[in-house]
Amino acid sequence: MEKEPVFLPYKMLQKGGSGEIIEKKSRFIATLAPAGSEEEAAAFIESVKKKYWDARHNCSAFVLGERAQTTRCSDDGEPAGTAGKPMLEVLLGAEIRNAAVVVTRYFGGVLLGTGGLVRAYTQAVQAGLEACSVVTMRYGTGLRLTTDYNGIGKIQYLLGQRGLEIKESEYTDIVTMKLMVPYEECRGLCKELTEATAGKVKIEELGKKYFAK
Numbered sequence: 001m002e003k004e005p006v007f008l009p010y011k012m013l014q015k016g017g018s019g020e021i022i023e024k025k026s027r028f029i030a031t032l033a034p035a036g037s038e039e040e041a042a043a044f045i046e047s048v049k050k051k052y053w054d055a056r057h058n059c060s061a062f063v064l065g066e067r068a069q070t071t072r073c074s075d076d077g078e079p080a081g082t083a084g085k086p087m088l089e090v091l092l093g094a095e096i097r098n099a100a101v102v103v104t105r106y107f108g109g110v111l112l113g114t115g116g117l118v119r120a121y122t123q124a125v126q127a128g129l130e131a132c133s134v135v136t137m138r139y140g141t142g143l144r145l146t147t148d149y150n151g152i153g154k155i156q157y158l159l160g161q162r163g164l165e166i167k168e169s170e171y172t173d174i175v176t177m178k179l180m181v182p183y184e185e186c187r188g189l190c191k192e193l194t195e196a197t198a199g200k201v202k203i204e205e206l207g208k209k210y211f212a213k
Contacts, residue, residue, distance in 0.1 A: 015132060065097060
Protein backbone atom coordinates (compact mmCIF):
# COMPACT_ATOMS: atom_id res chain seq x y z
CA MET A 1 0.00 0.00 0.00
CA GLU A 2 1.40 3.39 -1.02
CA LYS A 3 2.27 5.69 1.88
CA GLU A 4 0.55 9.05 2.18
CA PRO A 5 2.95 11.93 1.45
CA VAL A 6 3.86 14.11 4.41
CA PHE A 7 3.43 17.88 4.03
CA LEU A 8 4.79 19.55 7.13
CA PRO A 9 3.33 22.84 8.34
CA TYR A 10 5.60 25.85 8.63
CA LYS A 11 5.38 29.46 9.81
CA MET A 12 5.89 32.66 7.89
CA LEU A 13 5.77 36.35 8.63
CA GLN A 14 2.42 37.90 7.83
CA LYS A 15 3.99 41.21 8.76
CA GLY A 16 7.62 42.04 9.57
CA GLY A 17 8.85 43.94 12.60
CA SER A 18 11.88 45.03 14.58
CA GLY A 19 13.28 44.62 18.07
CA GLU A 20 16.27 45.96 19.95
CA ILE A 21 18.57 44.92 22.78
CA ILE A 22 21.52 46.61 24.49
CA GLU A 23 24.49 44.44 25.47
CA LYS A 24 27.47 46.09 27.24
CA LYS A 25 26.69 49.44 25.58
CA SER A 26 26.46 47.88 22.09
CA ARG A 27 23.08 48.40 20.43
CA PHE A 28 21.64 45.50 18.42
CA ILE A 29 18.61 46.23 16.18
CA ALA A 30 16.89 43.27 14.48
CA THR A 31 14.71 44.02 11.43
CA LEU A 32 12.66 41.20 9.86
CA ALA A 33 10.55 41.01 6.70
CA PRO A 34 8.82 38.37 4.55
CA ALA A 35 10.86 37.33 1.49
CA GLY A 36 9.63 35.10 -1.32
CA SER A 37 12.87 34.87 -3.31
CA GLU A 38 16.63 35.43 -3.06
CA GLU A 39 16.16 38.70 -4.97
CA GLU A 40 13.57 39.93 -2.44
CA ALA A 41 15.79 38.93 0.49
CA ALA A 42 18.85 40.63 -1.04
CA ALA A 43 16.88 43.83 -1.76
CA PHE A 44 15.55 43.92 1.82
CA ILE A 45 19.04 43.38 3.30
CA GLU A 46 20.43 46.15 1.10
CA SER A 47 17.65 48.55 2.14
CA VAL A 48 18.39 47.96 5.85
CA LYS A 49 22.12 48.49 5.25
CA LYS A 50 21.32 51.83 3.59
CA LYS A 51 19.07 52.83 6.49
CA TYR A 52 21.76 52.01 9.06
CA TRP A 53 24.73 53.02 6.88
CA ASP A 54 26.65 54.40 9.85
CA ALA A 55 26.55 51.15 11.91
CA ARG A 56 29.63 48.99 12.52
CA HIS A 57 27.90 45.79 11.30
CA ASN A 58 24.73 44.79 9.43
CA CYS A 59 24.66 40.99 9.75
CA SER A 60 22.00 39.04 7.86
CA ALA A 61 20.27 35.71 7.32
CA PHE A 62 17.35 34.40 5.30
CA VAL A 63 15.35 31.18 4.84
CA LEU A 64 13.41 30.33 1.68
CA GLY A 65 11.08 27.43 0.82
CA GLU A 66 8.62 25.47 2.95
CA ARG A 67 11.35 22.92 3.77
CA ALA A 68 14.05 25.60 4.16
CA GLN A 69 15.57 24.60 0.82
CA THR A 70 17.62 27.81 0.58
CA THR A 71 19.45 29.45 3.49
CA ARG A 72 22.12 32.15 3.57
CA CYS A 73 23.81 34.13 6.31
CA SER A 74 26.52 36.77 6.67
CA ASP A 75 28.66 37.84 9.64
CA ASP A 76 29.43 41.19 7.92
CA GLY A 77 32.82 41.59 9.61
CA GLU A 78 32.03 39.99 12.96
CA PRO A 79 34.16 36.93 13.91
CA ALA A 80 33.14 33.92 11.78
CA GLY A 81 30.10 32.06 13.09
CA THR A 82 29.19 34.60 15.79
CA ALA A 83 26.36 36.47 14.02
CA GLY A 84 24.84 35.15 10.77
CA LYS A 85 24.70 31.49 11.79
CA PRO A 86 23.10 32.09 15.23
CA MET A 87 20.59 34.43 13.53
CA LEU A 88 19.73 31.77 10.97
CA GLU A 89 19.34 29.15 13.71
CA VAL A 90 16.72 31.32 15.46
CA LEU A 91 14.62 31.41 12.25
CA LEU A 92 15.01 27.67 11.68
CA GLY A 93 14.30 26.84 15.32
CA ALA A 94 11.09 28.89 15.22
CA GLU A 95 10.13 27.06 11.96
CA ILE A 96 10.00 30.42 10.14
CA ARG A 97 10.23 30.21 6.36
CA ASN A 98 10.35 32.77 3.52
CA ALA A 99 11.82 35.46 5.75
CA ALA A 100 14.93 37.63 6.02
CA VAL A 101 16.52 39.31 9.03
CA VAL A 102 19.20 41.93 9.47
CA VAL A 103 20.77 42.69 12.86
CA THR A 104 22.42 46.08 12.96
CA ARG A 105 25.13 46.63 15.58
CA TYR A 106 26.27 49.99 16.86
CA PHE A 107 29.49 49.23 18.74
CA GLY A 108 29.52 50.44 22.35
CA GLY A 109 33.27 50.26 22.93
CA VAL A 110 33.27 47.00 24.95
CA LEU A 111 34.30 43.69 23.33
CA LEU A 112 31.77 40.91 23.93
CA GLY A 113 33.85 37.84 23.02
CA THR A 114 32.56 35.09 20.74
CA GLY A 115 30.06 33.67 23.28
CA GLY A 116 28.73 37.14 24.06
CA LEU A 117 28.27 37.93 20.38
CA VAL A 118 26.39 34.69 19.71
CA ARG A 119 24.05 35.43 22.64
CA ALA A 120 23.49 39.04 21.61
CA TYR A 121 22.69 38.27 17.96
CA THR A 122 20.42 35.39 19.02
CA GLN A 123 18.52 37.53 21.53
CA ALA A 124 18.17 40.39 19.05
CA VAL A 125 16.46 38.16 16.46
CA GLN A 126 14.19 36.73 19.17
CA ALA A 127 13.22 40.27 20.18
CA GLY A 128 12.53 41.13 16.53
CA LEU A 129 10.37 38.03 16.05
CA GLU A 130 8.21 39.02 19.02
CA ALA A 131 7.30 42.21 17.16
CA CYS A 132 6.28 40.34 13.99
CA SER A 133 2.91 38.91 13.00
CA VAL A 134 3.45 35.16 12.40
CA VAL A 135 1.01 32.83 10.64
CA THR A 136 1.08 29.01 10.36
CA MET A 137 0.91 27.61 6.83
CA ARG A 138 -0.71 24.21 6.25
CA TYR A 139 -0.76 22.15 3.06
CA GLY A 140 -4.34 21.65 1.99
CA THR A 141 -6.97 20.97 -0.64
CA GLY A 142 -9.39 23.56 -2.00
CA LEU A 143 -12.98 22.35 -2.03
CA ARG A 144 -16.18 23.65 -3.63
CA LEU A 145 -19.30 22.40 -1.86
CA THR A 146 -22.68 22.64 -3.57
CA THR A 147 -25.87 21.81 -1.66
CA ASP A 148 -29.53 22.68 -1.30
CA TYR A 149 -30.73 24.87 1.56
CA ASN A 150 -31.55 21.84 3.73
CA GLY A 151 -27.90 20.86 3.93
CA ILE A 152 -26.40 24.22 4.98
CA GLY A 153 -26.82 23.82 8.74
CA LYS A 154 -25.24 20.35 8.84
CA ILE A 155 -22.31 21.45 6.67
CA GLN A 156 -21.66 24.61 8.72
CA TYR A 157 -21.78 22.54 11.93
CA LEU A 158 -19.21 20.01 10.65
CA LEU A 159 -16.89 22.75 9.38
CA GLY A 160 -17.19 24.60 12.69
CA GLN A 161 -16.28 21.41 14.60
CA ARG A 162 -13.01 21.26 12.65
CA GLY A 163 -12.33 25.00 12.84
CA LEU A 164 -12.58 25.38 9.05
CA GLU A 165 -13.48 28.74 7.56
CA ILE A 166 -15.67 29.26 4.49
CA LYS A 167 -13.72 31.59 2.19
CA GLU A 168 -16.51 32.29 -0.31
CA SER A 169 -20.22 31.54 -0.43
CA GLU A 170 -22.93 32.14 -3.02
CA TYR A 171 -26.68 31.81 -2.42
CA THR A 172 -28.91 31.29 -5.47
CA ASP A 173 -31.39 28.45 -5.93
CA ILE A 174 -28.57 26.36 -4.43
CA VAL A 175 -25.71 27.18 -2.05
CA THR A 176 -22.05 27.11 -3.12
CA MET A 177 -19.19 27.33 -0.61
CA LYS A 178 -15.42 27.39 -1.12
CA LEU A 179 -12.86 26.53 1.55
CA MET A 180 -9.37 25.17 2.18
CA VAL A 181 -9.00 21.94 4.15
CA PRO A 182 -5.75 20.57 5.63
CA TYR A 183 -4.55 17.73 3.40
CA GLU A 184 -4.69 15.08 6.12
CA GLU A 185 -8.29 16.01 7.06
CA CYS A 186 -9.76 16.14 3.56
CA ARG A 187 -10.73 12.49 3.12
CA GLY A 188 -12.39 12.25 6.54
CA LEU A 189 -14.27 15.53 6.08
CA CYS A 190 -15.63 14.53 2.67
CA LYS A 191 -16.91 11.26 4.16
CA GLU A 192 -18.60 13.11 7.05
CA LEU A 193 -20.20 15.67 4.72
CA THR A 194 -21.55 12.97 2.42
CA GLU A 195 -23.02 11.01 5.35
CA ALA A 196 -24.47 14.08 7.09
CA THR A 197 -26.29 15.25 3.94
CA ALA A 198 -27.30 11.74 2.78
CA GLY A 199 -25.17 12.20 -0.32
CA LYS A 200 -26.84 15.47 -1.37
CA VAL A 201 -23.70 17.61 -1.19
CA LYS A 202 -21.57 17.85 -4.34
CA ILE A 203 -17.85 18.03 -3.51
CA GLU A 204 -15.29 19.23 -6.07
CA GLU A 205 -11.52 19.52 -5.57
CA LEU A 206 -10.01 22.86 -6.66
CA GLY A 207 -6.32 22.00 -6.31
CA LYS A 208 -3.73 21.71 -3.54
CA LYS A 209 -1.49 24.39 -2.02
CA TYR A 210 -0.19 25.82 1.25
CA PHE A 211 -2.61 28.17 3.02
CA ALA A 212 -2.75 30.17 6.23
CA LYS A 213 -4.70 28.51 9.03
